[in-house]
Each structure stands twice: as structure tokens, then as C-alpha cells.
Amino acid sequence: MTARQAIAAVADTYTETTATTAPAGRETPPAASASPDGPLGWRGYDDARARAHARTGEEESVVTALATIGGRESVVLSFEFRYLGGSLGERTGDRLEAAYTLARARGLPVVSLIATGGSRMQEGMRALAQLQRVARQSALNRAAGLPQIAVLRDPTTGGGWATLGAAADVILALPGAQVGFAGSRVRPPDADPYAYSAEGQLASGQIDTVVPPDQLRGTLQQWMHLLCPPPRSRTGTVEPAPVPYALGAPGLPETGWGAVVRARETGRPRAEAYLDAYFDDRKEISGDRCGGADPGIRCGFGRREGRTIAFAAQCGTATRPAGFRTAARLIRLADRLGIPVLTLVDTPGAANDAAAERAGAGAAIAEVFAALATAEVPVTSLLIGEGGSGGALALAAPGRLWATPDSYFSVITPELAAAILKRDATQIHETADQLRIRPQDLLELGVIQGIVPPP
Template identity: 85%
Template sequence: MPCARLTARQAIAAVADAYTETTVPAARATPAAASTTPDGPLGWHGYDDARAHAHARTGEDESVVTALATIGGREAVVLSFEFRYLGGSLGERTGERLEAAYTHAREHGLPVVSLIATGGSRMQEGMRALTQLQRVARQSALNGAAGLPQIAVLRDPTTGGGWATLGAAADVILALPGAQIGFAGSRVRPPDADPFAYSAEGQLASGHIDAVVPPDRLRETLQRWLQLLCPPMHPPQEPGTRTVEPAPPPYALGASALPETGWDAVVRAREPGRPRAEAYLRAYFDDREEISGDRCGGVDPGLRCGFGHHEGRTVAFAAQCGTATRPAGFRTAARLVRLAGRLGIPVLTLIDTPGAANDAEAERAGAGAAIADAFAALATAEVPVTSLLIGEGGSGGALALAAPGRLWATPDSYFSVIAPELAAAILKREEAQVHDTADQLRIRPQDLLELGVIQGIVPPP
């Protein structure tokens, strides 16, 4: 049976080592009017019969099952939707149950894993059902503020308020292949709507989810994410008292000798065979998982972000890959830094870019605002950020990912206020003077150290 069409309990069993309870205690929940008023709060004729039929079909008394489960040895609160129960729709009792589950997670310092399959809010309960989205959004925000990870798995379908609260608000969003995902369900979209935009693959391409995971890899993927995002420090320390040790900078993987001239530094940093981000990530981390997209409609393949294990602890990373960084890349990096701050995880940034993308498309996508957002995220980071310049450091597009006061450099790198060729052009110098201009800019690693821009030059392993 495809994982997207599993029952709520089958979906839990598919990802969990074991689950000890099928419902989370709801001691604080008050009886919803939908459970006591005939045909619900609207007196919708036939609603009681529809719920009775749904119960007979599924064995459930509501559209969501909450459980305490272990996934890869990590305990978590799991929320699993039963689509066969009135389309997995959210009503008052659903909101009541979800609120109790989030509260239990906060009280016990547990992550929340949502296995979502829903068509949205329940029409038979009208606005009483729709307001449950506010209830769920508040609970999700409270858990985020408490530093507790939230992971969503989008099954088929995930639409309406379930996508716009439980799904899209999660820290990490995974989806099953081919799942229908979107705020608008299939029956309320414009007739000429592109179906790809409402698919898991389309949402990934647009930067709204982190990965599409085949059913046979979902359990191990969730295990890795929980191991990365749930270090032993939970329940978290009080704000202002948490101590997080910074991540050490990686060793240099390229040339060990320092460049003789400024232009030598430029040539070496631009060398195609020089070690790039992938080589540094592979050498630094034992294992890692990546997030994708800026949640604003964009993806930058030239900037990789995620979390990995280094020497027994989790470190977040944002790594430029040698291309001009696009607005989506800066926004994704800012998202990563803020998420790491909430979870108490140190950050490593790898800097390697000729600069920020400056084409018309980048301007339309808000290049200035995106770069400003990255600067602000690093300037206000709640955890230590360590930065290593591994290649080109092109102006503000590189500086936006450089940690103030915690920047190192490799011997085959340079950092410049502007590319030497452009500096010479602005100064109306001849092409033959580009090399002299590079020297005047003082862009070599040893120059940067002398100027106090970097803390040091990292050695080879």
C-alpha cells in the first residue's frame, strides 16, 4: 500500500520503532461544542450521521491520532491524520487534540512529527472549525519559541489550513513523491491551474519544502533529522543562560603556501580544481541532511544549507559553492541561522562567491532585502557562528555570510571590497594595471590577517 494512503496508525507504524500510546493525555482540553451539540455547532443536518459513518469506516473518533513514539531511539510526539475520516478535516475536536499534543511536547521537551493528510477545515462546523487554525498556529509558535523541533511529512493530499499551519510552519518539511500539496484543494483551483505547482515536486522546485522522500527511505530520514535536531540538551535551558560552544573552523584542503601577490591570490581562488564546498562538507561532517528553499518561492542551487554531525555534536552549515549568490540563497541562509538559534545549535558558514547575483531577475527577487536579511540574521544570531573563507570573497555578497569577529581564511582564498578588474575599470585604469590594483586592495589572506579582518589562516589537516 502506498505510504501516502496508509491509515493514521499505519503511517505511525511505518516511521516509528514503537509507539506506546495512541492518544496523548488531554487533561487541559475542554469538551468541544461539536461533541455535545446535535449535528455540531451549526446544526448541520446529517453531520452526526457522517461522523458515525466515518467512525465505522476507520475505527477512529476524530481525524487525527496523536501518539508518543520512538523514532531512531528518539522520543517524539507524533500527529497522524486519518484522511478517511471526513477527508482528514480539522474541526473543534481536532484542534482540541492537537493543542493537547503540543502542550505535552512542551512539558516534556519533545519534538513534534506531523504526518499530514488533510483536505482543510471542516465545513460542517463553519467558522468554529476555521478558527482552529489560529489555535494550532499558536501552539506551533509556542513550541518553536521553546526550542523544540517540528518536522512535517506531507502525505497525499495536504491542502488548506493543514498545509498553512502544521505543514508550512514546520522547521523541516518533507513530502512523499507525487503528493498533492497546496493551500487550494483540487476542487477549488482555477480550471487552468498548473497541476505541477500543487505537487510535492513543484513545491520543492519553488523553495517551499526541503525534500521529497520516497516511502522506503522515510523512516531513516526522520531518524537522521531527529538525531541532528534533538541534541541531549533538551529540555532547553532558560533564555539567556544557554551556553553553546562555537564550531571549530575546518582545516584547509587546498594549497598550503600563501600567495605572493594579490593577483596570485585571485588566480588561485578562481582555480577550477580548488576544493569547493562539497569537499569541505564531506571532510568536516560524519553525516548531514540539507534544507532547501527560502519559503518565498526561490531556490539557489549555489548555496547549500543544513545540519550535520561533527565530532559527536550537531553543527548547522551554510555553504556558498563558488557561484554568484542569489536572493533565495541569502534568505535560505538567514532561515538556517535563525532555526539554529532557536534550537541552540552552532553555525558554520563557508564563503566562496564572486559576489551577489546582480542581474535583473535578482533585483526583481529583492537582492538588497535578501542580503540585508542575511546580515541581520548573523548580526543577531543567538548561537556562535564560525566562518571560513575557502575561495573567492566577493564584496558584500560574501560578507553577508561572514560572522563578525569569527572569520578565518584558507591560504587559497581572497576577500575584496570589489573584484580587481572592476576596481581598475572604475578608477579608469588600463588593463595592465589590474595586477597592481589587486596588490593595492590588500586582498591576500596574510593581508586580511594584518588588517584585522580575519582571526587567522587555517592550516592543512
């Protein structure tokens, strides 16, 4: 697929943009275009570019355009791999900088359709330095609260992956695409090919999803609707997400242990049931961008009655470090975009095995606490099952926590509390009562704002 075919495959309409922007202090064209054979005088470089132009009809390895995707205007960057392997040179950097600048000027998201082998060797360090330009432009757009979505085509390697790809807010990939910092010719000879594939990067938490080509257009349209809602007043107040209704059995537990038993029932409604009931449609992100993904936590964005609301929902399992980091990523992204957040709390606690400790459980939990503490958008939290210690509290918004009748929240599970206090098993029920973990206890103690009713 050519660069223009890639744009046409996802856009309703598009118009190519041709302006370029030189870096501050450089008013003349880049050396790559002004000097014979580029800034290094690389013999044959001009001829190679001429052949690439004849083969592709393009003047550079990237095409930039103003496009509408699902009715939402955006700036699209699309790489032409047949032009010197989609490599980044100085003129590529000029085009990319101009495109990011245009997106900021118009308040538009950036969608990158990437297919590149990395930096252009024929321009040496002048080419490699373009990564710093791209990284700066991406950071400026991020600071401006503008979404960035990347689509990883085959291949997406080198600096293109480490800037345009990996730095995006949402990362989609086509099946079987090569994805990795190391290109195919520089990897160790015994390297596992799966680690450099879209599927392998999804498993290791580096991308959000793999999308078949025939679903890419619709998927991008959904993400544009979720991340680019009709403009609200950016100086106005963000309305909090409404508190969900309780989906489980009504009636409050009589004892502390009764609350524990109800919260641990296998048939109790879990996160997926609450998300299905709450949202009209939704899309999920995946992975912590640090090498891990936790299926026990669901994070993403959904539409409810015409509004976009971000969500982070524990699924009743012990939350792993990757899950906490993914939740923190979600909260920070929603905060940047001005989107309210809903968290669903349901975990027996943070994972406490050796693997979790090696993966930085404490640091990951601290990251979520910090994300919630500093979020400027409102965060609404609902305890829907087990509230196990700090692993649950990490996702509970301070001062905006509600509970369902079939939930409990405790500083520690009654069993472990009894063990620490050197009580025998017959005293676990008594310990549960003393901990005051029932929803009505939490309300009386001022831990929650209320107990939500059924629909």
C-alpha cells in the first residue's frame, strides 16, 4: 500500500499539505536538498532519490494531509516505504514539523500511518537529529491536549517507531507488521521474530491492539469520535461521570463476613457487566508500555449519552504492576484531553508474588496514586466488589467513592488481619465485624459518599 493509498483507506476526504518548516535559525533550505548528494556528499544519493521519485512519484518519504476521518478533521502523516525505505531525512523532518505545527494551529489530532526503516544513512547525523525534532513536536502537541494516534504498518522500525509510533496516545497495528527499534538486518541472528511483530508487541504491552485492514477505517473512526468529541469550552468545567447503578443483589449485609462472602460470589456482576450497562460503545487501550499487560484490568474510553468518559476497571483479580501502570496511563491521558474518568474498584488486592515485586508493584501503585491525586478532571469511583487494601484504594478517587450493596472495603482481608493479630481461624468472622468493612460501615465512617441503588 502506498502512502496515498493508506490515507485514502482511512479518510473520508483529504487534501495534501505541502508547506515545510525550517528549524529556528535556519532560513535556507536543508543541506540535504541544497548540496550535491546531501550533507555528507554521499556518492549516488541524488541518483537514489531520483530513482525513488521515478518509482513513487513522491518528492519525499512522507506525505502529509488535512483529512476528515469519521467526520472529524485531522492532520495525517503517511509514510511511503518505497521511497528509500520510508527513511527519515532532513526534508522528512521539515514536513513532519510543519504538519505538527499545523495541527496545533488548528487544534487537530495527528494520525500517523507509519511504514519506515528508520533514519537515512546517506544524511548521517543530520538525519538522526530529525528524531529530536519529531519528539519535540509530539511533546508540544501533547502539551496542547491534542490526541495522537499511530497506525503501525509493515515495517515500523528504528526512530520512526521510537518517536511517531511509541509516543502516540493510542497505538494500532496491522497484523503481521514488523514493529521494533531494531530493524530486520541489525537484530541478533538468534532473535525471536515474534518479539519484533505487532502481535508480540501487543503481548508485551507496547501497543493497544492489532486491527485487520478491513476494520482499520471503522476503528479509527471510533477512536476519533472518542478522543475528539465536539469542542467543549476548554476553559469550562468538566462534568464528572455519573455514578453507575448497582447491578447485584439489593439489600445490605448483616455482618462483616457476610459482606465478604457476597463480594466473593462467583456469580456477582463484574466489571464487564458494569461497562456494558454503562456505555453505548467503547474502545480499550492495552499495556503499560513497560513490557507488561494485565488482563485483570480494563481501561479505555466509552460513549455515554453523547459524552466521552474514560474508564479503568478492575475485574476481580489481584491487580498486577502492569495493570496499575496501564490505569495510570489512562488517567493521565484523560486528564490531558479534558475527559472525565470512571474507575470501578474490584480486587482482593495487589498481586504480591515475587514476579510482581520484581516488576515494581510498589512503584506502579504509587504511579496510580499520583495520577489520581494530580488529575484536574473529575474522577468518579464505584466499589463493585472486593476492596482489598492499597491495591483497591489506588483506583479509588479521594472524596468521590461510592459503593454497591454487594461490596466491602478493608485495610486488609479478615483472614490476613486475624493471622497478623495471631488469632485463630474461629475469630475471622469476629475480625471482619471489627474491621467495619460493610458498605453501611464505610458510609458511617465517611469513607464513601453513598451506597448506589439498582437501576
